Every structure is written in structure tokens, then in C-alpha cells.
Amino acid sequence: MQYQTFPGVKGGSKSLDKLAALRLPDLHAKRFLDVGCNEGFFCGYALFEGAKSVIGIDQSQEAIGRASLRFPEGKFLCQSWQTLPEGPFDVITFLSALHYADDQEALIHQIMQQLDPQGVLVLEISIAPGSKDAFIPVKRAIDERLFPTRVKLGSMLKDYAWKVVGHSVKQAGDPLQRYVVHVRKCRPYAYLLMDKPGTGKSTIARRLFEQTDIKTLSGDQCYYRIKQRQLACSPAIQAIVDELYTSATIDKVTKKIFEQGLHQELVAMWREQAGFTDVALDSFVPESYRADIAQAFFDSGYFPVELQWPQAHALGVPARTPERASAYAKHLAKNSLSEQAKCVRVTRQLPEQWRDRVCFHLDSPVNNQLIVEENTLRLSGWAGWLDETESPLQLVVSQGTKRETFAFARERKDVLATLFPDKNYPSAYWQQSPCGFSVRYQLDEQSDAPVQLSLQTDAHCVPIASVQLTVSNGEPLSSTSYQQRAKRWLKRCLTHG
Known part of the structure; x- marks a missing residue:
């Protein structure tokens, strides 16, 4: 029919x-x-x-x-x-x-x-x-x-x-x-988290995919591996990463890669790392290119799913941060302190003949630090021998006729790791004796004399610093260099995260 x-x-x-x-x-x-x-x-x-x-x-x-x-x-x-x-x-x-x-x-x-x-x-x-x-x-x-x-x-x-x-x-x-x-x-899924830095991408990726078999690709980690020569890429992308990459400049690196038309290579690198299985991409992508990235994943055989959520820019606006920080530095430099505020001025006094034999650092107090606890000075730091001397050290603190001796009682592994990364100690002192101190010194209320800090050895008492207490009288403390130091601090924070 x-x-x-x-x-x-x-x-x-x-x-x-x-x-x-x-x-x-x-x-x-x-x-x-x-x-x-x-x-x-x-x-x-x-x-x-x-x-x-x-x-x-x-x-x-x-x-x-x-x-x-x-x-x-x-x-x-x-x-x-x-x-x-x-x-x-x-x-x-x-x-x-x-x-x-x-x-x-x-x-x-x-x-x-x-x-x-x-x-x-x-x-x-x-x-x-x-x-x-x-x-x-x-x-x-x-x-x-x-x-x-x-x-x-x-x-x-x-x-x-x-x-x-x-x-x-x-x-x-x-x-x-x-x-x-x-x-x-069925295509493997590509879950795309492509919003700006500081909008929660990494947290969402961890919460959604950490307990699953879905692999998470971090754009930040990708750039880090390129920087360390652990991930092969074209000379053009390598040059951009070498020039711009830090943990705080992911957005700048990404923007330049996209501006130079290298994003297809970036997608190819992500695909290779994913191994053609379900994958979550945690990487900033400029908004105007996000549709291109989704299409590139689709053309590669994936089913792209772009995740979006209400924006909460918890890290603030990067372009505004330096401007406001600079304004705050000016405000602090001009702002008067309470008339009752006491502060310290620290002067290093290690004699010339001891500078090749002894090293020290005073962590606290620092110059212009305010005194909060009445009539008490908190002192902390470390010291040790630069030569082969092994004699133990003690800290001597004196003010006028008042004098106290304190033993070094704090282990300072951070100091040892910094001074001797290869554990090449000049003497057994650094291995056998704690090099750190942290003490409270009761000030003489009747004396205006500065507090003297010295290192006591078997045969010598070596002065290392003088701490003078002053009253602010409502004036700003050493404001001339504050703005410059604040700017240097801010630049370091923005560069190193």
C-alpha cells in the first residue's frame, strides 16, 4: 500500500x-x-x-x-x-x-x-x-x-x-x-564563572564542585603556572604574564590577552587541562568577551553553562582604592592627637666597633608608637652574634638609677629562617640559645630620663637603643614622611596582595 x-x-x-x-x-x-x-x-x-x-x-x-x-x-x-x-x-x-x-x-x-x-x-x-x-x-x-x-x-x-x-x-x-x-x-558541561575579581567566583566554585568529580580550573593558577614555566603557551601569552602577572593583577593580565586576540589560545589551554570532561572554569573574563568564550567551549564540544549571581564587589573598586588611601594618609598626617597621648622616639645606639659582631632588631616599640598602658613599656625583638662567639646574651633595661636584666626566652624560628636559610650558623649560639625577647618594663614615674637598652655579655654591656618618652601636646607625630610611607605601603599591598 x-x-x-x-x-x-x-x-x-x-x-x-x-x-x-x-x-x-x-x-x-x-x-x-x-x-x-x-x-x-x-x-x-x-x-x-x-x-x-x-x-x-x-x-x-x-x-x-x-x-x-x-x-x-x-x-x-x-x-x-x-x-x-x-x-x-x-x-x-x-x-x-x-x-x-x-x-x-x-x-x-x-x-x-x-x-x-x-x-x-x-x-x-x-x-x-x-x-x-x-x-x-x-x-x-x-x-x-x-x-x-x-x-x-x-x-x-x-x-x-x-x-x-x-x-x-x-x-x-x-x-x-x-x-x-x-x-x-551528551556533551561535557563547562560551568563558566567569569565575573570580576572579588565577586565570589572561587568561593562558589569550591562550594558547588569541591565534593564532586567535576574538575575546577582556576585562571589565577593557570597564570601562576605560566609564570613558573610549568604550563606551555605561546611566546605572546608568556610575555604578557611575565610583564604583568601578580596575585593582584589578574584582571590586567586577562584584559591584555583578550585585547591582543589571544583568548582562543587561552580556551584551548583550558580545554586541554580539562581533558574533555565536566569542568568548572573560575576565571575573570571581560564582559564583552564572555559570549565568545561560551561559544568557543560550545564549538569544542562542551555544553557551556554561564553562572551569574547578584554582584557584591567585596574587594572594593580597585581604581578608587589608591585615591582614597592617599586622602586618608593626608588626613592622618594633619589630624591632632589627644593632648594626653604619650609616644616614644627610638634611637639606635649600637657602637661602631660592635656592628660586625652583634646584630639586633627592636620589634617594639617603634618610632612614634603610642603608649597605652600607663607607666609600662613593652619591649620585644631579637639579637645574636655575627661571629663565632657563643656567650649567652641578656637584655639590660635602665632608666636613671633603675636597672633590670632580662633573659632571652623566645624562640624566633622566623629570624633563623631569614638570617640563615641554609642553616649555616656562625656559632652554636643560634642553635642552643633563644634569640628573642619580649618583656614589660615598669617606668620610673619621677624620671624624665630616656630608657636605655643594652646587651649584657660575660664581659661587656653593649648599648643598642634609647627610648625617649614624650607627650604629644595635641600635635601630629612626625608627619613629614607619613604620606610617602603610606604610599609605599599601599603600592606594596596592591602589588603583592
Whole structure:
């Protein structure tokens, strides 16, 4: 009997109505296969739409002969679906024929193997009622066939991305409703977190993906590895990273890479690190390029998902920070202190003849430091021998006739690591004796004399510093260099993070 309907030839199928229900994608320049093509109605449509390759297969020699006569530009093969033409194909149609297969699930997998990674299988299928993962026997006018429940359909297609896009056209005598299902190969997901620095990208990535198998790629870490020559890249990107990269200049590095048109190489590096699996990208991308990055991931076979959230720029506005910090420095330099404020002025006094033998540092107090605790001076620092002397040191603190001696009792591993990174100690002193001190010295209320600090050895008492207490009288403390020091501090913070 005549199945497909053509102008002047009425068949059992409402072919034109079915064409509309299938919701086929754009077929221009695509490779098209119709499995069970009958007389080639849908192959003819693919040719009409400009497909570059059109193949139809059917077991009926008569149907294939008519298809070849109707659409000589197409290729029609009389064969079963047990032997499919070699793909890949961009679009495959398989319409109301799955129930004829001995192993319906195996046939689906066989057809999907011939589908391009970015292609779609358009499947027309009847779905049986029921909530079980099963095929249900259904009597038709001419025979009895097995049809899947919705659960069974999901089970067969669990390895793919699929969607029931709507009803197809019900033909005369159909015992079940026909549906149109679009089936695609699953792409790995690329979760794109591309907002500005300080907007929560890294925290979101950790919270969402740390406990999963999804790999997280950090743009910051990528630049660090390039800087350390651990990640290969083009000389152009290497030069940008070498010139601009610090932990506080990620945005500048990224902007320059994009401005020089090198972002496709950046995406290729990310893809290689991801290994074509699900990946979360935690990297700043300038807003005007974000659509390009998503498209580049899509073109590479990923399914890009751009994550967006309300903005909370917790790190502040980078361009405004130096300006406001400078204004604050001026404010502090001009601002008067309380008239009751006491401060110290520290003078280093190590004699010339001892400078090659002894080293010391006074951590506290520092020049112009305010005194909070009444009549008490907190002193901390470290000292040690530069030569082979091994005699233990003591700290002597005196003011007028008042004199106290304190033992060195603090381990200072930070000092040892800085002075002797290779552990090449000049004497056993540094290994055997603590080099740090932290003491409280009770001031003489009746004396205006400065506090003298000395190092006591077996035979000598070596002066190292003098601490003079002063009253502020409401005047700013040593303001002449404050702004310059504040600017240097700010620059260091912005550069090193």
C-alpha cells in the first residue's frame, strides 16, 4: 500500500503534517540520514533545505526505487538497519519504526554511534501507558508490537540528552499517541564563572564542585603556572604574564590577552587541562568577551553553562582604592592627637666597633608608637652574634638609677629562617640559645630620663637603643614622611596582595 503522501498521491501517512510536527533543525549544509525512508519524503525535504549529503535506507526495493525516481540528487539504499551507512551524520530521522526492531535499545545505540557529537536523532515513537520500566505489548490492526513506557524510554536513553518535544500526527488506526523525541549525545558541561575579581567566583566554585568529580580550573593558577614555566603557551601569552602577572593583577593580565586576540589560545589551554570532561572554569573574563568564550567551549564540544549571581564587589573598586588611601594618609598626617597621648622616639645606639659582631632588631616599640598602658613599656625583638662567639646574651633595661636584666626566652624560628636559610650558623649560639625577647618594663614615674637598652655579655654591656618618652601636646607625630610611607605601603599591598 501507499504509505507516504505526495502531491496527487494519497498515502496512509499525513506526511506534510508529520514534517511540521518533527521540528527538524536547520538542514543547510548538513549530513542527513533517514532510517526507514520509504519513498524519501523527508530526504526530499533535506535536499530542498540545502543538505550537502542525503541518504535514505529501507528494506523495500519498491520504495527505494520510487525514492530514487522522485529525488535523484539523494542516495537511496535497499538495506536493513542492521547495516547502517557510515557516519557521522548531523541529523538522523527514525520515524515510527522502532517497534519493528528485535532489540529496540540496541538499535538506538547503534544509530547513535553514527551521529555527529553535535548532531540530533529525531525519533518518532509511540509510548505505552504504565509506570514500570518495561515494554508493553499493544495490539494493532495488523499485528501486536512492543512499545516502551515513558520510564522504559528514559531507561533506554539514559546515556543521552533527550527531550520529548511534542505530539506527532496520529494516523488512522493508531492505538497509541505518537511523540517526537530529540536525542543528542551528551556533551561535557563547562560551568563558566567569569565575573570580576572579588565577586565570589572561587568561593562558589569550591562550594558547588569541591565534593564532586567535576574538575575546577582556576585562571589565577593557570597564570601562576605560566609564570613558573610549568604550563606551555605561546611566546605572546608568556610575555604578557611575565610583564604583568601578580596575585593582584589578574584582571590586567586577562584584559591584555583578550585585547591582543589571544583568548582562543587561552580556551584551548583550558580545554586541554580539562581533558574533555565536566569542568568548572573560575576565571575573570571581560564582559564583552564572555559570549565568545561560551561559544568557543560550545564549538569544542562542551555544553557551556554561564553562572551569574547578584554582584557584591567585596574587594572594593580597585581604581578608587589608591585615591582614597592617599586622602586618608593626608588626613592622618594633619589630624591632632589627644593632648594626653604619650609616644616614644627610638634611637639606635649600637657602637661602631660592635656592628660586625652583634646584630639586633627592636620589634617594639617603634618610632612614634603610642603608649597605652600607663607607666609600662613593652619591649620585644631579637639579637645574636655575627661571629663565632657563643656567650649567652641578656637584655639590660635602665632608666636613671633603675636597672633590670632580662633573659632571652623566645624562640624566633622566623629570624633563623631569614638570617640563615641554609642553616649555616656562625656559632652554636643560634642553635642552643633563644634569640628573642619580649618583656614589660615598669617606668620610673619621677624620671624624665630616656630608657636605655643594652646587651649584657660575660664581659661587656653593649648599648643598642634609647627610648625617649614624650607627650604629644595635641600635635601630629612626625608627619613629614607619613604620606610617602603610606604610599609605599599601599603600592606594596596592591602589588603583592
